[in-house]
Amino acid sequence: MKNTALTDVHIALGAKMVPFAGYNMPVQYEGVNIEHETVRNGVGVFDVSHMGEFLIEGPKALDLIQKVSSNDASKLTVGRAQYSCLPNENGGIVDDLIIYKMKEESYLLVVNASNIDKDWNWISKYNEKFGAEMKNLSDEYSLLAIQGPKAVEAMQSLTEVDLSAIKFYHFAVDQFAGKDNVIISATGYTGSGGFEIYCKNEDAKDVWEKVFEAGKDYGIKPIGLAARDTLRLEMGYCLYGNDIDDSTSPIEAGLGWITKFTKDFVNADALKAQKEAGAERKLIAFELTERGIPRQGYDIVNEAGNIVGKVTSGTQSPSLGKGIGLGYVPTELSKVDQTINIQIRKKAIPAKVVKLPFYKN
Numbered sequence: 001m002k003n004t005a006l007t008d009v010h011i012a013l014g015a016k017m018v019p020f021a022g023y024n025m026p027v028q029y030e031g032v033n034i035e036h037e038t039v040r041n042g043v044g045v046f047d048v049s050h051m052g053e054f055l056i057e058g059p060k061a062l063d064l065i066q067k068v069s070s071n072d073a074s075k076l077t078v079g080r081a082q083y084s085c086l087p088n089e090n091g092g093i094v095d096d097l098i099i100y101k102m103k104e105e106s107y108l109l110v111v112n113a114s115n116i117d118k119d120w121n122w123i124s125k126y127n128e129k130f131g132a133e134m135k136n137l138s139d140e141y142s143l144l145a146i147q148g149p150k151a152v153e154a155m156q157s158l159t160e161v162d163l164s165a166i167k168f169y170h171f172a173v174d175q176f177a178g179k180d181n182v183i184i185s186a187t188g189y190t191g192s193g194g195f196e197i198y199c200k201n202e203d204a205k206d207v208w209e210k211v212f213e214a215g216k217d218y219g220i221k222p223i224g225l226a227a228r229d230t231l232r233l234e235m236g237y238c239l240y241g242n243d244i245d246d247s248t249s250p251i252e253a254g255l256g257w258i259t260k261f262t263k264d265f266v267n268a269d270a271l272k273a274q275k276e277a278g279a280e281r282k283l284i285a286f287e288l289t290e291r292g293i294p295r296q297g298y299d300i301v302n303e304a305g306n307i308v309g310k311v312t313s314g315t316q317s318p319s320l321g322k323g324i325g326l327g328y329v330p331t332e333l334s335k336v337d338q339t340i341n342i343q344i345r346k347k348a349i350p351a352k353v354v355k356l357p358f359y360k361n
Contacts, residue, residue, distance in 0.1 A: 001019055001022065001023065001024050002022055002023045002024070002050070003023070003024050004023060004024075004025070004047055004049035004050060004142060004204075005049060005142045005201040005202075005204035005205065006047045006049065006142065006204055006205065006208055007024055009047075009205060009208060010025075010026040010047065010222070013026075013029060013222055014029065015027070015028065015029050015222070015224060016028050016029075016224070018225075020050065020113070020225060021050055021112070021113035021114035022050075022113065022114070023050040023113060025047070025050060025224075025225055026047065026222070026224045026225065027224045027225050027226045028224035028225075028226045028227065029221070029222050029223070029224055030221070032224075032226045032227050032230060032318070033318045035221065035223045035224060035226070035227035036227040036230050036231060036318040036319070037318065038148065038219070038221045038223065038227075039147050039148045039190055039192050039223055039227065039231055040148070040149075040192050040231070040318075040319060040359075041148070041149065042148050042149070042150050042218060042219045042220070042221075043146065043147070043148035043149075043150040043151045043154045043194070043215055043218050043219070043220045043221075044146075044147055044148055044220065044221050044222070044223035044227075045144055045145070045146050045147075045208070045211060045212070045215075045220065045221070045222055045223060046144065046145040046147065046222075046223050046224075046225070046228055047142070047143075047144060047208075047222075048143045048144070048145050048196075048228075049141070049142040049143050049144075049201075049204065050113035051110055051111065051112065051113055051138075051143050052110065052111040052112070052113060052115070052116035052119065052120075052136070052138040053108060053109070053110055053111075053136075053137040053138050053140075053141050053198070054108070054109040054111065054119070054120065054123070054134060054135065054136055054137065054138075055102075055106070055107070055108055055109075055133075055134070055135040055137055056106075056107045056108075056109060056123075056132050056133070056134055057105055057106045057107070057132065057133045057135075058105055058131075058132045058133045059105060060130040060131055060132040061105050061106065061107055061132045061133070062074060062105070062107070063130050063132070064123070064126060064127050064130040064132040065099060065107055065109075066263050066264075066265065067126055067129075067130070067264070067265055067266065068086050068122070068123050068126050068265065068266060069084040069085065069086060069097070069099065069265060070084055070085045070086075070087055070250055070255075070258055070259040070260065070265055070271075071083065071084035071085075071099070071258045071259070071260055072260040072262060072263055073099055073101075073107070074263070076099065076101040076107075077101060078101050078102070078103055078104065079101070079170055079171060079172065080100075080101055080169060080170055080171075081098050081099065081100045081101075081169045081170065081171055081185060081187050082098065082099045082169065082258075083096070083097075083098055083169070083187075083258055084096070084097055084098070084099055084258050085097065085244070085250055085255060085258060085259075086119065086122060086123070086266070087249075087250065087259075087265065087266045087267045087268075087271060088122075088246055088266070088267065089266060089267050090246070090267070091249045091267065091270055091271070091274070092245065092246040092247045092248055092249060093240075093244045093245065093246065093248060093249070093250060093253070094115070094118065094119060094122050094246065095111050095112055095115040095118070095119050095240055096112070096238065096240055096244060096255075097109050097110060097111045097112075097119070098110045098187055100171060100183070100185070102173070108183075109123075110143075112240045112241075114240070114241060115240065116136075116138050120134075120136055126266070139201075140200060140201060141198050141199065141200065141201065142198070142199055142200070142201050142203075142204035142207075143196060143197070143198050144196065144197045144199075144204075144207065144208065144211065145188065145189065145190075145194070145195075145196045145228075146194050146195060146196070146197065146211060146215075147188050147189075147190045147192055147193070147194035147223075147231075148190075148192050148193065148194055149192055149193050150215075150218045150219075151163075151193060151194030151195065152164050152193070152194070152195075153218065154214060154215040154217075154218040154220060155195075155211065155214055155215065157214050158176055158177045158178075158210060158211070158214050159174060159175060159176045159177075159184065160174070160175065161174045161176075161184055163184070163195065166184065166185075166186045166195060167186060168186050168187075169186065169187055170185075170186055171183055171184060171185035171186065171187070172184045176197060176199070176207070177197075177199075177203075177206065177207045177210040177211065177214075178206070178210065179199055179200075179203045179206070179207060182197060182198065182199050182207075183196075183197070183198035183199075184196075184197060185197075185198065189228065189231070189232050189235075189237060190228070190231040190232065190235070191231065191232075191234065191235035191237075191357060191359060191361070192231070192361070197211075229313075229315070230315050230317065230318055233313050233314075233315055233317075233324065233325075233326070233358070234317055234318075234319055234320070234324070234357065234358045234359035235356070235357045235358070235359060236285050236326065236356030236357045236358060238253060238255070238283075238326075239313060242296055242312045242313045242326075243283060243312040243313055243326050248283075248328070249271060249274060249279065250271065251271060251274045251275050251279045252274075252279045252281055252282055252283060252328065253283045254282065254283050256275060259271060259275070261275075278331065279331060280330065280331060281309070281328045281329060281330055281331060281334075282328065282329065282331050282334040283312070283326055283327070283328055284326065284327060284328075284329055284333075284334045284340075284353045285324070285325075285326055285353065285354050285355070285356045285358065286324070286325055286326075286327065286340060286342070286351040286352060286353050286354060287320075287322055287323070287324050287351060287352060287354050287358065288322055288323035288324070288342065288349055288350070288351045289350045289351060289352055290349050290350055291323075291349075292323050292342065292344045292347075292349040293314065293315065293316045293323050293344070294311045294314030294315075294323050294324070294325040294342045294344065294349075294351075295311060295314050295315075296311055296312060296313055296314060297310060297311065298310065298311040298314065298342055298343055298344060299311075299342075299343040300327050300329055300340055300341070300342060300343075301340070301341045301342075301343050301348055302333065302340065302341070303339070303341070305341075305348065307343075308329050308330055308333060308340070309327050309328045309329040309330070309333075310327055310328065311325045311326070311327040311342060312325075312326050312327050312328065313325055313326045313327075314326070314327075314342075317358060317359070319358075319359045320358060320359065323342075323349075323351075324358050325342070325351075333353070334353060335353060336353050336354060336355050337352055337353060337354075338352065338353040339351070339352055339353075340352070340353065
């Protein structure tokens with residue numbers, strides 16, 4: 001089990017620690033609902049240092065990224081980031097990721113913790129043709145997600161960068177909390193604003209302390225991974241391993257918007273054919289219309305009681321006070337307002353297909 005640079009801090013704060021993607025991570029401190037509301041209404045801090053970071057540089061860096069990723073990274077300018085995925089050769093997804101253009105011919109790829117080795121090997125395989133310079137920085141960097149509507153105001157004293165001027169999916173590299181060359185990025189996963197801080201491991205504790213000192217008048221709190229999951233689900237953001245994986249295509253998952261057929265990438269022809277023909281199944285969002293909590297793995301059943309799909313993510317939404325979830329169903333059952341049922345133990349609970357996001361500011 002790996003630790004982050006802040007594991008001792010979480011334990012001292014009384015966090016409930018759990019194994020997650022090979023790391024010892026804080027799942028909650030005070031409780032999921034309290035932590036969820038803190039981020040929706042104030043400011044909270046997640047340690048997400050388990051995420052992976054790859055630096056890809058050189059004259060062939062963009063060519064490699066264009067080949068392995070679905071989105072069009074040629075559109076990036078320095079200081080901008082892009083959500084994308086790594087398609088596999090069989091119609092599925094190796095991982096989803098964020099691509100940052102750091103400088104000309106220099107890109108940072110941020111990948112999921114559980115997929116660091118898999119992604120590195122996958123990209124390296126294709127790099128044999130291109131010869132870009134690749135560095136795995138995953139064990140050198142810590143990542144704090146400072147999220148919530150008060151995040152910008154609470155953190156402004158720690159940097160001369162105008163935090164309110166960093167637009168969504170933009171970033172700056174500057175001094176933060178007295179540390180140089182910190183990446184300050186507005187690529188949040190909660191839907192409540194804020195930004196992420198990438199710093200060296202040796203600086204992480206000092207940065208954490210200064211963040212909490214700066215935020216104390218704003219009610220800042222540490223937030224665990226359980227609330228991170230309820231927050232991202234209310235926005236309908238896909239979680240790798242739940243809603244997307246090696247067997248789900250970006251077209252099925254509603255990620256056609258990050259799948260650009262204006263370039264050649266891994267398995268592009270097959271995915272284009274699927275888009276043109278129409279996927280046979282789709283990832284839907286649903287809300288229960290009666291009491292109940294949908295969970296990952298629960299069956300989705302039709303009016304006749306036949307199993308038509310499975311819940312990929314589900315929870316009791318703290319913001320909405322009702323059961324919400326995502327899951328794959330045949331395309332004919334994917335229209336908004338369509339009625340489906342979620343099998344919760346021996347009872348089929350009615351639900352309706354809704355448009356994302358579940359939570360609207």
